[in-house]
Amino acid sequence: MGASPAGDFYSLPLRNRQQAGSYKKTQRKKAMSNWTDVAAEADLFEGAGIAVAHEGQDIALFIVDGEVFAINNLCTHGNAKLCDGFVEGHNVECPFHQAQFSLRDGSVACGPATEPVKSWPVKMEGGRVFLQLG
Ligand code: FES
Secondary structure, eight states, rough: OOOOOOHHTTTTTTTHHHHHHHHHHHHHHHHHEEEEEEEEEEGOBBBBBBEEEEEEEEEEEEEEEEEEEEEEESSSSSSSSSSSSSTTEEEETTTTTTOETTTTTEEEESSSSSSSOOEEOOEEETTTEEEEOO
């Protein structure tokens, strides 16, 4: 039988296990508090994007079939705002030269853009939209 991470944990002296547990709790708390409230769910409309700004970041939010997506609002091909783009399925089409980006991960679905846009994890809670921006 091979060694497992749990086996390693329990082979530590009690004092070290307590410190490791405390470290894990701190990390978990940090991860949970890493979400930033950026918008109300009621502000979103199927088939259209909205722009939100947080600490200098220009972010476009979209809702597709009740699922919310967050990508960088600026097209990587030029100075166009993707929140003004046309939503088709899970892609948004840039209003300038029609490059398409996946709302799921920001990847390029169709040129002329060649660089993806950044995307962020999203969660909904209490009618609010939270992004994991860190
Ligand atoms: S500016 Fe977006 S495709 Fe050219």
